[in-house]
Amino acid sequence: MTTIDPRALRNAFGTFMTGVTVVTAHDADGNPLGFTANSFTSVSMDPPLVLVCLANSSQNYDALTQADGFAINILSEHQKDVSNTFARPVDDRFACVDWRTGPHGSPVFDGVSAWFDCSMHKTVEAGDHVILIGQVQAYDTSPTPGLGYARGAYVTPMAEAEALSQNANLIVSALIAHGNEVLLVDDGNGGLALPEIRVGKDGASAALTKLIEASGLSAEPGFIYSVFEDGAREHQHISFLCQAADGIPAKGCFTELSASTLMDIADPAVRIMLERFASESRMGNYGVYYGNQTSGKVRPIVSGS
Structure with missing residues (x-):
């Protein structure tokens, strides 16, 4: 596991947490999958845990809940097209973005404000959603400002x-x-x-x-x-x-x-x-x-x- 600097990670959370994100993973056959999410939440700094919520009706429900981990990609202000692509059904969503396999194994995007590659810590059923809790195993940030979304428009x-x-x-x-x-x-x-x-x-x-x-x-x-x-x-x-x-x-x-x-x-x-x-x-x-x-x-x- 990559050594995580708690203070640096805390600053990364504080700077990027409100941006538009794409959550990514691989299915059981090794195919990349992902969806656009408005945000994610820091749960704990020791160990470093984050969470995202996934609707039970999502076509990615089985693959994500059974995955070994997932990545959170904080989109930059120039990646509105990536957000739109991963927010709707598209045959090959990953064709619109340059990506690679992160240190822990989930897809991470180039050109983003930050990414967090996580192992799956726990899944929690919560009404019509499931909470995916991941432990940050590796991350990277850049000076590129993030993409926000408010009142039906990008900010x-x-x-x-x-x-x-x-x-x-x-x-x-x-x-x-x-x-x-x-x-x-x-x-x-x-x-x-x-x-x-x-x-x-x-x-x-x-x-x-x-x-x-x-x-x-x-x-x-x-x-x-x-x-x-x-x-x-x-x-x-x-x-x-x-x-x-x-x-x-x-x-x-x-x-x-x-x-x-x-x-x-x-x-x-x-x-x-x-x-x-x-x-x-x-x-x-x-x-x-x-x-x-x-x-x-x-x-x-x-x-x-």
């Missing part, structure tokens, strides 16, 4: 950003994380800050792309982590949580959010946001802040469908 980070980009005085910052560290830059006054940029006529998505390109890192836009009105600087501020791959930033450095580091954050609103991020990272349970620079509400990102 992507950039769609959210553009909906908030009508304010002419808008600042976008990138909360670029790698492991337990965050990219911080010199604010020009002896303090530290997140990379940020004023939004121009091209909109928030273009502004965020410029920030990421300037960082010199391989990272892609994640979900909106905080939205607040900054009365002190008279602007609206949107901060995106972005996961970075390995690499050295062109400007600034990755820093763990210790108490001494947070004291060097000059902007009090950003400091409070990063204090919250440090706390949520430890728990692997994120929320989205809406308010102003002094008060507001955190809306939890709730797992489960």
